Amino acid sequence: DTAVSQTPKYLVTQMGNDKSIKCEQNLGHDTMYWYKQDSKKFLKIMFSYNNKELIINETVPNRFSPKSPDKAHLNLHINSLELGDSAVYFCASSTRTGTDGYTFGSGTRLTVV
């Protein structure tokens, strides 16, 4: 029944590893997002896809690569993980413009050791 589901909820990994986070929404939304929440709780957009097309690509290291196989799925792959990548990553979805508000997933807490 979960509207926006992310997996895994927790991810602990060593520096230098490659990892992926998956996101799926069953709301019929056209737009999906990845946000990063740092240790001070600050939320910053990373990427946005509208109907599988990348429309927002903020200043993010190119070790981060989003992939949207269809409009219901948006995955985030991270190469060569660094200590500074430790954060909570949120997936969200919305109508095309987001003016009705976002629906967020429950977040993935990534810890790089």
Add this chain to the structure above:
Amino acid sequence: AQTVTQSQPEMSVQEAETVTLSCTYDTSENNYYLFWYKQPPSRQMILVIRQEAYKQQNATENRFSVNFQKAAKSFSLKISDSQLGDTAMYFCAFLRSSGTYKYIFGTGTRLKVLA
């Protein structure tokens, strides 16, 4: 560029009392949307309330209401009859209504409701 400021990093309120969280923003846009999101300890981000800038009437959702002052660029959230379950981080967010649609979030206010 738009900015969103929440000047109260932490607040506390007694159960059943009323509390107001402040948010100010800066924009040259005339049409936009404002939101309050709640993030309880469970980490889930939950939409609390939404305001369209072209509507004069302040939005209300049960115990939550806003005081939207467009000229002052102020968007405060009032929580009435505070409950223990209202304990959470509260984020104010701005969304322009044209161009690239992305939220600009404030830095959050941590609210603790005391029994």
